[in-house]
Amino acid sequence: AQKVTQAQTEISVVEKEDVTLDCVYETRDTTYYLFWYKQPPSGELVFLIRRNSFDEQNEISGRYSWNFQKSTSSFNFTITASQVVDSAVYFCALSEAPGSARQLTFGSGTQLTVLP
Amino acid sequence: DARVTQTPRHKVTEMGQEVTMRCQPILGHNTVFWYRQTMMQGLELLAYFRNRAPLDDSGMPKDRFSAEMPDATLATLKIQPSEPRDSAVYFCASGLPLREGPNHEQFFGPGTRLTVL
Numbered sequence A: 001a002q003k004v005t006q007a008q009t010e011i012s013v014v015e016k017e018d019v020t021l022d023c024v025y026e027t028r029d030t031t032y033y034l035f036w037y038k039q040p041p042s043g044e045l046v047f048l049i050r051r052n053s054f055d056e057q058n059e060i061s062g063r064y065s066w067n068f069q070k071s072t073s074s075f076n077f078t079i080t081a082s083q084v085v086d087s088a089v090y091f092c093a094l095s096e097a098p099g100s101a102r103q104l105t106f107g108s109g110t111q112l113t114v115l116p
Numbered sequence B: 001d002a003r004v005t006q007t008p009r010h011k012v013t014e015m016g017q018e019v020t021m022r023c024q025p026i027l028g029h030n031t032v033f034w035y036r037q038t039m040m041q042g043l044e045l046l047a048y049f050r051n052r053a054p055l056d057d058s059g060m061p062k063d064r065f066s067a068e069m070p071d072a073t074l075a076t077l078k079i080q081p082s083e084p085r086d087s088a089v090y091f092c093a094s095g096l097p098l099r100e101g102p103n104h105e106q107f108f109g110p111g112t113r114l115t116v117l
Helices: none
Strands: A003-005 A010-014 A019-021 A024-026 A032-039 A046-052 A059-061 A064-069 A074-079 A088-096 A104-106 A110-115 B005-007 B010-013 B019-024 B031-038 B042-050 B053-056 B065-071 B074-079 B088-095 B106-108 B112-116
Touching: A003 A088, A003 A104, A010 A019, A019 A110, A024 A074, A032 A074, A046 A059, A046 A064, A046 B106, A074 A088, A104 B042, B005 B088, B010 B019, B019 B088, B019 B112, B031 B074, B031 B106, B042 B065, B042 B074, B074 B088
Parallel strands: A010 A110, B010 B112
Antiparallel strands: A003 A024, A019 A074, A032 A046, A032 A088, A059 A064, A064 A074, A088 A104, A088 A110, B005 B019, B019 B074, B031 B042, B031 B088, B042 B053, B065 B074, B088 B106, B088 B112
């Protein structure tokens, strides 16, 4: 069975600070996909990134960066120079191999509050 | 600006009543997903469709829930009869698969907030 753990329930930072959201996953499959989603106070879910298990290259997109490490089964998300608009709940998710109808398993989410 | 739309945005009903939630996927997207979000369980995948055919509805309580795609522009999720424990936000998402399975970018609708009294 697959599992996603986001140990940080809530994080509060002051604007312009860097913040890292942790995600640890468990799966028996060698092929899988990892995701991050953002849920702002308005409630909608916004896709941020998808990473497959064969691509361990870290990714940077503007102020966002992701650190994928298979050795520790982690897929951490860093926001550099945080802004108030980054305040949201962030979900990490895992999906197992393509070719089969498997569930997308979400972590419990991390509530990030960026204070002005 | 293509978006997934969901109706209604809010629904309050009494236990035992039928509830129908509707979703219009982004034009051209051939996969549709239904999720449920609650405080206790977090986000759960209920069902997903490709080319209007249900591929996986294992996350859905079969006795009272049903999901259909009457056509490519409409997906429905019905609960009959509804129960208080069904109170949640129900999200619909659509996407284009790079490969089989739910392993691709999904665009979410705004959700339907359901309250069953």
